[in-house]
Amino acid sequence: MNKKLQKIALDFYRLKAVKFSKKGFKFNLHTKYPKVPPSPNYLNLRDVFRDPKIRKNIASQIAPIVKKLKPDILVDLPQSISPITTTVSDMTKIPMISVRSEALKGIKKNHGVKQSINGVFRKGQKVLIIDDVVSSHAFTKIKAIEVLKESGLKVMSEIIVVVDREEGGKENLKKLKYTLISILEFRDILNFFLSRKLITNQDYEKSIEYGKFAKVHALK
Numbered sequence: 001m002n003k004k005l006q007k008i009a010l011d012f013y014r015l016k017a018v019k020f021s022k023k024g025f026k027f028n029l030h031t032k033y034p035k036v037p038p039s040p041n042y043l044n045l046r047d048v049f050r051d052p053k054i055r056k057n058i059a060s061q062i063a064p065i066v067k068k069l070k071p072d073i074l075v076d077l078p079q080s081i082s083p084i085t086t087t088v089s090d091m092t093k094i095p096m097i098s099v100r101s102e103a104l105k106g107i108k109k110n111h112g113v114k115q116s117i118n119g120v121f122r123k124g125q126k127v128l129i130i131d132d133v134v135s136s137h138a139f140t141k142i143k144a145i146e147v148l149k150e151s152g153l154k155v156m157s158e159i160i161v162v163v164d165r166e167e168g169g170k171e172n173l174k175k176l177k178y179t180l181i182s183i184l185e186f187r188d189i190l191n192f193f194l195s196r197k198l199i200t201n202q203d204y205e206k207s208i209e210y211g212k213f214a215k216v217h218a219l220k
Contacts, residue, residue, distance in 0.1 A: 123152030168218025
């Protein structure tokens with residue numbers, strides 16, 4: 001992890017983006033596999049993305065990747081990543097659209113203009129998905145791909161996230177021929193925290209063990 005990424009990781013810690021609990025946290029994985037033990041940690045980047053300096057630092061890591069891939073439009077998956085996608089759009093001068101949160105949940109809009117995407121686009125344009133985190137099954141990304149294709153857009157094979165929790169999401173996307181590009185991997189964040197004595201050995205070991213366990217179930 002280079003110094004710029006270390007700075008971002010420290011900001012995660014400072015703003016308590018990574019929380020630990022003895023009782024644990026439950027996610028989508030636990031709905032499908034109730035016997036899977038709760039996660040000892042929870043990653044929430046919403047408050048991090050509200051800080052303008054941190055937002056710029058993270059967007060600065062994403063922008064060069066976006067420029068290299070040359071999409072016609074950036075796709076925002078609301079709402080956590082929205083500030084980052086907007087900043088990347090400003091940096092790269094590439095317009096953005098947003099998949100409606102209702103569409104990601106499979107809820108059809110029944111008022112106003114019945115559309116699944118906010119923003120201006122043309123059928124056939126190449127779009128690049130950006131999101132905050134990928135965990136086990138990458139459900140949100142997969143649903144977004146479906147919505148975008150139904151709207152006549154060409155979804156690029158690369159998907160960018162800020163953090164990969166390394167719980168099988170990357171592999172599940174690969175099965176569908178999509179390549180995940182992450183700015184940070186969760187294990188690297190934990191390793192950095194431990195090296196700075198910001199977390200206990202117990203929290204670290206439990207988190208690593210849970211990640212392995214979750215990945216096994218996610219890939220079943």
